[in-house]
Amino acid sequence: MxxxxxxxxxxxxxxxxxxxxxVWQIAVTPSASTGPALDPEYAKLMGISTAGAQSxxxxxxxxxxxxxxxxxxxxxxxxxxxxxxxxxxxxxxxxVAIGYALAVLVAVPIGFLIGMSPLAYRALDPFIxxxxxxxxxxxxxxxxxxxxxxxxxxxxxxxxxxxxxMLINTAFGVGAVRKEWLNVARTLEVGPxxxxxxxxxxxxxxxxxxxxxISIGIAWLVIVAAEMLVGGTGxxxxxxxxxxxxxxxxxxxxxxxxxxxxxxxxxxxARLQRRVTFPE
Amino acid sequence: xxxxxxxxxxxxISIEGIARRYPAPGxxxxxxxxxxxxxxxxxEFVCVIGHSGCGKTSVLNILAGLEAxxxxxxxxxxxxxxxxxxxxxxxxxxxxxxxxxxxIGNVGYAVSSRWRKASxxxxxxxxxxxxxxxxxxxxxxxKPAELSGxxxxxxxxARALSIEPKIMLMDEPFSAxxxxxxxxxxxxxxxxxxxxxxTVFMITHDVDEAIxxxxxxxxxxxxxQAMIAEVVENPLPKDRARDxxxxxxxxxxxxxxxxxxxxxxxKTFRDEMPAGYDQRKPPLVRPxxxxxxxxxxxxxxxxxxxxxxxxxxxxx
Numbered sequence: 038m039x040x041x042x043x044x045x046x047x048x049x050x051x052x053x054x055x056x057x058x059x060v061w062q063i064a065v066t067p068s069a070s071t072g073p074a075l076d077p078e079y080a081k082l083m084g085i086s087t088a089g090a091q092s093x094x095x096x097x098x099x100x101x102x103x104x105x106x107x108x109x110x111x112x113x114x115x116x117x118x119x120x121x122x123x124x125x126x127x128x129x130x131x132x133v134a135i136g137y138a139l140a141v142l143v144a145v146p147i148g149f150l151i152g153m154s155p156l157a158y159r160a161l162d163p164f165i166x167x168x169x170x171x172x173x174x175x176x177x178x179x180x181x182x183x184x185x186x187x188x189x190x191x192x193x194x195x196x197x198x199x200x201x202x203m204l205i206n207t208a209f210g211v212g213a214v215r216k217e218w219l220n221v222a223r224t225l226e227v228g229p230x231x232x233x234x235x236x237x238x239x240x241x242x243x244x245x246x247x248x249x250x251i252s253i254g255i256a257w258l259v260i261v262a263a264e265m266l267v268g269g270t271g272x273x274x275x276x277x278x279x280x281x282x283x284x285x286x287x288x289x290x291x292x293x294x295x296x297x298x299x300x301x302x303x304x305x306x307a308r309l310q311r312r313v314t315f316p317e
Numbered sequence: 318x319x320x321x322x323x324x325x326x327x328x329x330i331s332i333e334g335i336a337r338r339y340p341a342p343g344x345x346x347x348x349x350x351x352x353x354x355x356x357x358x359x360x361e362f363v364c365v366i367g368h369s370g371c372g373k374t375s376v377l378n379i380l381a382g383l384e385a386x387x388x389x390x391x392x393x394x395x396x397x398x399x400x401x402x403x404x405x406x407x408x409x410x411x412x413x414x415x416x417x418x419x420x421i422g423n424v425g426y427a428v429s430s431r432w433r434k435a436s437x438x439x440x441x442x443x444x445x446x447x448x449x450x451x452x453x454x455x456x457x458x459x460k461p462a463e464l465s466g467x468x469x470x471x472x473x474x475a476r477a478l479s480i481e482p483k484i485m486l487m488d489e490p491f492s493a494x495x496x497x498x499x500x501x502x503x504x505x506x507x508x509x510x511x512x513x514x515x516t517v518f519m520i521t522h523d524v525d526e527a528i529x530x531x532x533x534x535x536x537x538x539x540x541x542q543a544m545i546a547e548v549v550e551n552p553l554p555k556d557r558a559r560d561x562x563x564x565x566x567x568x569x570x571x572x573x574x575x576x577x578x579x580x581x582x583x584k585t586f587r588d589e590m591p592a593g594y595d596q597r598k599p600p601l602v603r604p605x606x607x608x609x610x611x612x613x614x615x616x617x618x619x620x621x622x623x624x625x626x627x628x629x630x631x632x633x
Contacts, residue, residue, distance in 0.1 A: 217409055217411060220401075221407075223400075224381060224401045225426070225430035225431070225480070226402060226430060239415070315460070315462070316460065317416050
């Protein structure tokens with residue numbers, strides 16, 4: 038039954054995709070009967086002929102072609118403004134990985150301490166509540182001024198935006214460990230370190246992983262915007278650069294790949310989350 | 318020397334004047350119980366019965382070291398309790414297994430906490446032995462979520478037994494189980510505890526459970542200001558069996574005595590305290606079958622046919 042449901046859903050997805058592409062293709066195909074859409078003078082200025090006027094918006098076939106071109110040679114490097122898409126993605130993923138890893142290293146231990154101590158929780162709560170809603174990009178000028186390196190600033194922005202969900206979830210998860218499990222550890226005379234790793238950490242792991250999953254999503258959203266600002270390398274810069282080149286096909290290819298990579302990152306975290314989740 | 322050891326064995330657990338107070342909502346304090354004295358001998362199976370709110374669980378938590386008494390001390394085997402200890406294993410009401418660990422993982426966790434330097438193989442071997450003991454052979458690798466309520470409680474019992482505690486503390490261990498499972502688990506606990514001479518301190522709501530399992534039954538009056546009214550010595554023979562227990566001569570005497578207490582005397586004991594009652598030495602009572610035992614307040618007619626659960630329900 039579930040299998041047939043999955044199959045039907047799959048078929049429906051394919052149908053939707055085909056319909057969407059068809060609508061897209063029809064929308065960008067110029068209609069022959071209405072005659073030249075552009076003023077011939079303007080068209081000449083733009084360097085295109087009015088005969089068989091083409092919309093500036095590419096169709097799905099154009100995009101597919103561009104995508105194929107890009108996938109064929111993902112790692113070429115022809116100088117600062119012409120790098121392969123794979124290379125750009127690797128830059129972005131690298132930045133996210135570094136900033137995110139730093140955030141994990143900071144947020145999980147501190148969240149642990151905050152969760153264990155109601156005093157620390159109360160004392161730090163106002164800071165967290167104020168810092169959490171700040172748009173990560175608002176830190177950018179400050180980061181550029183203090184760090185003075187655009188690439189490091191981008192990493193800092195990733196760090197600062199991933200830290201809060203993990204911090205809050207870790208503190209919450211650690212604070213919400215069931216008292217009876219802690220009592221089990223107490224009656225077995227388990228020391229504080231062993232208790233932290235064998236009772237509190239596994240008990241809080243699902244909540245911590247939820248925070249990590251939220252964080253990776255935010256980090257991937259933010260890196261694109263940050264790279265548009267900072268420039269140089271990365272998928273965000275690629276999209277912005279192709280916009281300056283007026284290559285809408287490449288912009289769409291970039292958008293698609295941002296979506297795919299974001300999905301893969303989320304899937305990885307979802308799988309990790311499932312591994313630490315326990316049924317009760 | 319001999320008499321000293323004897324005394325030590327007779328007062329293996331010695332509760333000496335403990336009190337439990339909470340700050341009352343409107344200022345001041347609420348006293349759940351105070352000046353509580355009780356001695357439990359080595360190898361004895363003691364059940365505490367009393368209505369909700371009389372502080373039974375507090376007494377057990379103090380014995381476990383999970384709570385500190387507001388006053389007084391508890392001495393176990395010559396040493397005052399200062400916190401939780403591996404010498405006192407607790408079987409919790411809600412099994413309290415670690416759900417991310419398998420059956421053997423849960424029991425092994427206790428074993429490795431007791432013997433820190435034991436090798437992995439030794440730990441597993443020991444854990445397996447106790448899993449076998451409670452009849453869960455073949456379920457070692459299952460997670461608690463895959464087990465029934467009775468099986469989970471068995472794991473809890475295996476975990477408690479595996480660390481060879483001096484005392485087992487049980488907080489209504491079977492109250493969440495259905496009647497059939499409860500019966501078989503009571504049989505298991507009785508078999509294991511009588512064969513090993515385990516000292517047990519158990520809280521229960523169930524009169525029949527107390528009669529079947531306990532050597533002594535401690536009756537607590539209603540809280541707040543609860544006290545130990547008396548200690549009932551179970552007159553039934555040691556080798557009693559579940560299916561014939563109701564034919565034992567003293568069965569109804571002791572059962573009626575307990576039900577009477579819960580229905581009536583637990584409320585009125587404080588006002589009708591028998592002459593010569595001493596909190597430090599709660600009277601030891603032994604209901605006997607031949608004589609109709611009417612311990613206190615004989616003028617009060619008591620409906621002896623009311624089954625205990627409905628009484629408990631009516632009171633709440």
